Amino acid sequence: MDRVGVIFAGVAISALGAMTYNLLPLFLGTAQDFRALSDQSVGILGSSFYAGFTLATITAYFWIRRCSWRVVSFSAIPIAAGALVAAGLTQSYLLMAIAIAVAGGAFSVLYGIGTTVLGDTSRPARWYGLKIASEAGLGAILLLILPGTVIQRWGFTGLMAAMAVVLLVLSPLLAGLPARGSKGAEPTADRQEAALAPALRFALWLGLAAVLVYLFCTTMIWAFVERVANDAGFDAVATGNVLSLSLVLAICGSLAAMVLGDRFGLALPLAVAASLLLASLVLLAGMDSLAAYAVATCLFTFSFGLGIPYTVSVVADLDVDGRFVVLTVPAIGIGVMLAPALGGILTGIGGHAVLLMTGAVSVLIALALALLALRMGLPHARAHRHRAGGEPAEPIV
Secondary structure: OOOHHHHHHHHHHHHHHOHHHHOHHHHHHHHHHHHOOOHHHHHHHHHHHHHHHHHHHHOHHHHOOOOOHHHHHHHHHHHHHHHHHHHHHOOOHHHHHHHHHHHHHHHHHHHHHHHHHHHOOOOHHHHHHHHHHHHHHHHHHHHHHOHHHHHHHHHHHHHHHHHHHHHHHHHHHHHHOOOOOOOOOOOOHHHHHHHHOHHHHHHHHHHHHHHHHHHHHHHHHHHHHHHHHHHOOOOHHHHHHHHHHHHHHHHHHHHHHHHHOOOOOOHHHHHHHHHHHHHHHHHHHHOOOHHHHHHHHHHHHHHHHHHHHHHHHHHHHHOOOOOOHHHHHHHHHHHHHHHHHHHHHHHHHHHHHHHHHHHHHHHHHHHHHHHHHHHHHHHHHHHHHHHOOOOOOOOOO
16 A cells, blocks of 8 residues: 555545535635625535535445445546536526535545545555645645636636536546555454454544544635635735635645654644644734735645644544544545534624634644544554554554
8 A cells, every 4th residue: 555656546536535625715706706695605505515525425434445446436536527517507506505415425435535545554644744735736726727717707617617627637647546455454353352442442533523623623714715805805816816825835734744744743743733723813813914814824724734634644543443544534524514604604693703713712622632532542553553563562642
């Protein structure tokens, strides 16, 4: 699983699976502008995507180690592309939401397989950093290109069609995807005993909760960060350029995670990422110019680009039999599903100040959950791997 071709395919499929997430501000803003939707309606539309995203991967715990990853992936791609096109063509809000939910289910399959592929490597924190960087890189390119070309001419329908085309054109990059992984291929009694140890199992669920809350926080802010600029009266094209630049900073954050790997453990990078994210929310609350907005947004995306790989790595590091890391995908899906709808409600009730305050509280909760998971679970996971001859018994938190 450490072969270059396997890692490349895992990174590529993750970038495709996360494409809609990284285009979420553009997706929601374009839907609102061209379909005349309210904040609440557009928030529900975003949540419908992640309802399908979550429902499709809740079952992955049972099939991820049994089905061929190649067959499942190349079946999900045309389904996702067709659903996107259908969502763009219909004028019915209900049919649009249903098509978006179907697309979400197909995208989640791609994302779940990519997460599992890289979780099976010997250095998941490093490759999760590259994974998030590639996801943000594809998003940055599309955010830069699509507003002034496709959306300006063809609106929301054009955006959906363009995303479908990108998905199909880049699908050959998955040629190196393996049919199976390495973890859990031959479950031993020792591995099953470790996986079922109460402290380790509880730590895994805490880690999954940390992933959920962290993605809820970052998605809620990310989904409405374009609306913050719009309400402040900033030029739409200039805002699009800032968002594209901010994804470059997300890439930098993820590349920093890739370079650092686990040399400082997981707890310290998580604390740094959470601190930077809190600082970005303070700056965003007080911004009074496009330059201040750009600084706050770029700091925010750098911090979540740094934090996401380490948050997911908490689960990967504790997962001794390879079945739990794929559950980070429905955890992500639940967090992301709740975020746009609740963000729209909070914005409608108390404006962006309430939105930003909720984000600040959420990131603190996520950090506490992740640190508690590491403290409880790492001694058990590292002791198991030591018995298997994989690494020293002394845990590095």
